[in-house]
Each structure stands twice: as structure tokens, then as C-alpha cells.
Amino acid sequence: MLQQLLSQQQQQQQQQAGGGSATAPALSDDPWWMSEGDEKTDICALLFSNRAAAAHALGKYTAAVSDASKSIALRPDWPKAYFRKAEALLALARIREAYGFYKRAAVLEPNDIHVRVSCERARIMAQNEELGLTVVQMLAGRDFALKPKGLHPIRSRIFEFAAGMQNYIYLIADSETRKCVVLDACWDVDGILAIIEREKLLLAAAAVSHGHFDHMGGIPPAPFSSLRIKVSGIGELKRRMPHLPLLVHPLDIPDVIHANPHLKPHQFTPTPNGFSFKLGARTQIQFLHTPGHTPGSQCLLVNECRLFSGDTLFPGSCGRVDLKGGCKEDMVESLQTRLGAIPDQTIVYPGHEYGGEWTSIGREKKRGFLKPVGAEGSAEDKWRRLDQCRGDHKAAVSKGMTSAAVAE
Numbered sequence: 355m356l357q358q359l360l361s362q363q364q365q366q367q368q369q370q371a372g373g374g375s376a377t378a379p380a381l382s383d384d385p386w387w388m389s390e391g392d393e394k395t396d397i398c399a400l401l402f403s404n405r406a407a408a409a410h411a412l413g414k415y416t417a418a419v420s421d422a423s424k425s426i427a428l429r430p431d432w433p434k435a436y437f438r439k440a441e442a443l444l445a446l447a448r449i450r451e452a453y454g455f456y457k458r459a460a461v462l463e464p465n466d467i468h469v470r471v472s473c474e475r476a477r478i479m480a481q482n483e484e485l486g487l488t489v490v491q492m493l494a495g496r497d498f499a500l501k502p503k504g505l506h507p508i509r510s511r512i513f514e515f516a517a518g519m520q521n522y523i524y525l526i527a528d529s530e531t532r533k534c535v536v537l538d539a540c541w542d543v544d545g546i547l548a549i550i551e552r553e554k555l556l557l558a559a560a561a562v563s564h565g566h567f568d569h570m571g572g573i574p575p576a577p578f579s580s581l582r583i584k585v586s587g588i589g590e591l592k593r594r595m596p597h598l599p600l601l602v603h604p605l606d607i608p609d610v611i612h613a614n615p616h617l618k619p620h621q622f623t624p625t626p627n628g629f630s631f632k633l634g635a636r637t638q639i640q641f642l643h644t645p646g647h648t649p650g651s652q653c654l655l656v657n658e659c660r661l662f663s664g665d666t667l668f669p670g671s672c673g674r675v676d677l678k679g680g681c682k683e684d685m686v687e688s689l690q691t692r693l694g695a696i697p698d699q700t701i702v703y704p705g706h707e708y709g710g711e712w713t714s715i716g717r718e719k720k721r722g723f724l725k726p727v728g729a730e731g732s733a734e735d736k737w738r739r740l741d742q743c744r745g746d747h748k749a750a751v752s753k754g755m756t757s758a759a760v761a762e
Contacts, residue, residue, distance in 0.1 A: 399428035406438040418442035433462035453480045478701055486636040490525035498545030516541040519568050520707040528634030533558040537662055538569040540587040560588050561601040563664025564651040565609030572613030589614035599623045606650025646685025647673030661702045669709035672723045683733035689723050
């Protein structure tokens with residue numbers, strides 16, 4: 355359609371010139387399509403915007419920025435054009451610029467949840483950049499554990515199961531040293547290492563938030579253990595990189611070994627509460643013991659403002675306490691006391707895609723499982739009061755308020 359418009363304009367130019375040949379103008383030259391009052395303006399703005407989206411899908415991000423800019427020039431009041439440009443800039447790692455265009459889109463379309471979530475994501479990424487911190491959030495079935503090429507029936511089934519589990523795996527890196535810790539490496543070590551290479555990072559350690567097989571790999575629990583399969587995870591990483599530190603809380607090391615019998619106790623670096631691990635002059639990870647989901651569950655607090663919560667805390671919820679090693683009393687204490695003491699502005703990255711990519715400590719104190727329940731009553735009473743927050747979160751989700759609600 356865009357070519358038709360160009361052709362029509364070419365014919366008009368030929369007629370005005372009295373015949374003869376003419377060459378259709380390049381879209382960046384002689385911008386006839388920007389003529390004031392031209393009835394084609396809205397159509398061209400839409401076409402440029404859609405072509406920007408197509409270029410983005412093809413990985414042609416510079417072209418996407420160019421087309422989105424033309425759409426903005428035509429319709430500066432149109433939020434979609436700003437959003438297209440922001441998406442392309444983000445893909446080019448021009449994070450602060452992207453955030454500016456996301457903000458403009460959000461101002462023009464304040465009720466669009468997708469725009470608000472994207473804007474908030476860019477804001478967090480821009481803050482991370484200022485902190486000298488790189489966070490790569492990887493989702494099973496989207497970023498790794500993808501359908502394998504060729505005939506691999508067992509691996510295909512494992513990857514299908516991984517996608518259903520909705521695990522997040524994280525790379526936490528110092529932007530200067532490029533050293534990183536991989537958190538909860540599981541399902542697809544080859545895919546994870548490929549992303550580390552793509553991001554030009556140096557793997558310094560592997561951390562485990564807790565000793566469940568979907569966060570560490572190895573032999574799955576019963577009844578799947580009878581299938582005689584192993585899930586790729588930290589055991590495979592340690593085999594390939596014998597000197598790689600394995601950062602696990604002492605109470606969950608036995609479970610990790612049970613699922614990975616070839617690992618021995620001396621191959622672990624125990625991480626009791628308060629243990630710290632430095633990745634660079636500006637990046638330090640503090641390990642917080644948060645039992646409840648398992649006896650050795652732990653959260654990673656980075657630079658006192660980014661919390662990687664594993665299965666302890668999710669947006670509007672928390673990890674299960676009805677599995678082996680789970681304890682309601684411990685979970686209430688971990689949530690209300692240990693995590694409740696963390697500053698409200700801290701961003702929380704959960705261990706699964708259960709209700710959003712991230713949340714904040716402040717938001718969870720308002721309507722999540724960090725909401726104060728008081729000291730009255732037994733652990734069971736406190737748990738019952740906490741569980742009411744799950745309904746509050748579901749109501750928020752039904753209104754489209756997931757990760758976007760962080761921007762309160």
C-alpha cells in the first residue's frame with residue numbers, strides 16, 4: 355500500500371512536470387507524505403508504524419527506529435509510534451532512550467497495561483545500568499529449553515515440562531568486570547551457556563535458591579525418578595567447569611546431592627545467612643536464609659536494592675509449604691520478619707512466572723504476602739490472614755494489574 359501511495363505521488367509529479375520519467379522519492383528524501391493537511395498522513399503513519407514492527411520482528415532494529423521516527427513525525431500524538439521506537443531502542447541496548455519513549459507512550463495511553471509494564475521494565479533496566487548491574491531474566495520455553503532440532507524425544511519432553519513449570523533463571527552480572535552468577539541453572543545447560551556467551555559474560559559461580567529439582571536439575575523426584583532420566587542442571591555445569599563455586603545453603607546441600615549423586619559435599623560453597631559474594635567493585639550479593647518452602651531456601655539481595663526471591667516470594671503469593679521440608683511457621687517468619695525488613699523500593703525477581711516478571715517489596719507489603727499481619731495468634735492464624743492476600747492479588751490480576759502495579 356505504501357508503494358501505491360508512492361506511485362500515485364510519482365504520477366502526480368509527472369503530470370505537473372508535463373510528462374517524462376520520474377523516480378519515486380526515497381522515504382527519507384522530499385517527504386511529500388508529511389505535507390500539512392495531506393489526507394494520506396494517517397495512513398502513512400500507520401504503515402510506517404507497522405513496518406517498524408515488522409523490521410523489529412526480523413531483527414532489523416535500526417530500520418525499525420527509523421520507521422518509528424517517521425511515524426512519530428507524522429502523528430506526534432499517537433502512542434503506538436513511540437512504543438514501536440522504544441521497543442527497537444531497547445533491542446539495541448539504548449535503554450535510557452527507550453525509557454524516554456516508553457514514558458511518552460504511557461503518558462499518551464495511560465490505561466494500556468502493556469505499555470505501562472514495558473515502561474516500568476525499561477525504568478528498572480535503566481536503574482540497573484546506573485548501578486553497574488546487568489540482570490538477564492530467562493524464562494523456560496521462551497529463552498532456553500526450546501524445541502530441539504532433530505529427533506530428540508526425551509529432551510523434547512523435558513523441555514515441554516520445563517515450559518510448563520515456568521521457571522525463571524537469572525544471570526546476575528557486574529557491568530564492568532562482566533563476571534556473573536547464574537541462579538537456579540536447570541533444564542538446558544547448553545542453552546544457558548549460549549546466552550552467557552551471547553551476553554559476553556564470564557561465569558563466576560552457580561547459586562541455588564533451594565533444593566528442588568526444577569531449580570537445580572538432576573534426578574527428578576518420585577514418581578518420575580523411575581524413568582531413569584536426568585535433568586540438565588548444576589551437576590552438568592560442575593562436570594564441565596570443575597572449579598565453578600556452587601553456592602547453596604547448608605540445609606539444602608543434602609537434597610542437591612540426593613538429586614546429583616556424583617556431587618560431593620566438599621564441592622559446595624555453603625552460604626549461611628549473611629554470606630556475601632562479590633562480582634566487582636560495585637556489585638555484591640548477600641545471601642538471606644528464608645526457610646519455609648524448604649529448610650535451606652535462600653534469597654539473593656544484590657546491592658541492597660534487587661532481591662532474587664526463588665520460591666519464597668511471588669507477586670501476591672509465596673512458595674508452597676505443603677511439600678517435603680515445608681513449614682508454615684518458618685515461611686511466616688521469613689516473609690514477615692526477614693523480607694519485611696527490606697526497603698520498599700527494592701525490586702523483586704521471582705523464581706517462576708507466577709503473576710508477573712517482577713514486583714517490589716513495597717507492593718507486596720500493600721497487598722501481598724509481606725503485608726503485616728501482626729504478632730497476635732499462632733503461626734496458623736498468621737498464615738490464614740496472609741492467605742487472604744492471595745485473593746487480593748487475584749482481583750488485581752483480573753483488572754490487568756500485574757507487574758505494572760509496581761509503578762504506583
